[in-house]
Amino acid sequence: MRFEELEIIDPILKALRDKNYEEPTPIQEKAIPIVLKRKDVLGCAQTGTGKTAAFSIPIIQQIHNREGQKSGKPKLRSLIVTPTRELAIQIDESIKDYSKYTNLKHTVIFGGVKQGKQVRKIREGIHILVATPGRLLDLISQGIFNLDDIKIFVLDEADRMLDMGFINDIRKLLKMLPEKRQSLFFSAT
Ligand code: AMP
Numbered sequence: 001m002r003f004e005e006l007e008i009i010d011p012i013l014k015a016l017r018d019k020n021y022e023e024p025t026p027i028q029e030k031a032i033p034i035v036l037k038r039k040d041v042l043g044c045a046q047t048g049t050g051k052t053a054a055f056s057i058p059i060i061q062q063i064h065n066r067e068g069q070k071s072g073k074p075k076l077r078s079l080i081v082t083p084t085r086e087l088a089i090q091i092d093e094s095i096k097d098y099s100k101y102t103n104l105k106h107t108v109i110f111g112g113v114k115q116g117k118q119v120r121k122i123r124e125g126i127h128i129l130v131a132t133p134g135r136l137l138d139l140i141s142q143g144i145f146n147l148d149d150i151k152i153f154v155l156d157e158a159d160r161m162l163d164m165g166f167i168n169d170i171r172k173l174l175k176m177l178p179e180k181r182q183s184l185f186f187s188a189t
Helices: 010-018 026-036 051-067 085-098 116-124 133-141 158-163 167-176
Strands: 041-044 078-081 106-109 128-131 152-155 182-187
Touching (some): 051 182
Parallel strands (some): 041 182, 078 128, 106 128
């Protein structure tokens, strides 16, 4: 199977060639078409299986197709929540690589650092936000941004999130998301 057969658009194919990805991994082959059809996904996948690209590529493609040509301040269309700062940074780096030939804006937020730079980036306008739960809820409660325009919500490492005691944060978050949305949940177990 080739990425072309998954109907991935040229700007992303070009970025994947730059990364020397030759073919999709099994989870990418399965998940990408489903996400592109705007269906929900409950995926079981360990780190190292290509899970990040499995959700990032179709998210970038959907947002690019719908809003890539729009002018004005981008709306926050996709939220990716993951338990640790390291994972959050990794996901944001991958999104940067896969979206480099599009106009999409993205950023990452996590706790343990001052919020000023993160807040500035969000206020400039972004399409995709990668976040750890604590900082995410903190900035929302300060009224810095809201989740009203989200179309695609990703919960990455859902099992680890529960192990780390994030269940109440996740419950709060789910209440803030629009009811009509696409949800992608990934768990290692
Ligand atoms: P992940 O499971 O998302 O943490 O990805 C693990 C590693 O596999 C990362 O370094 C990716 O850059 C790499 N990767 C993801 N998809 C592919 C692919 N289709 N071909 C080659 N490498 C890949």
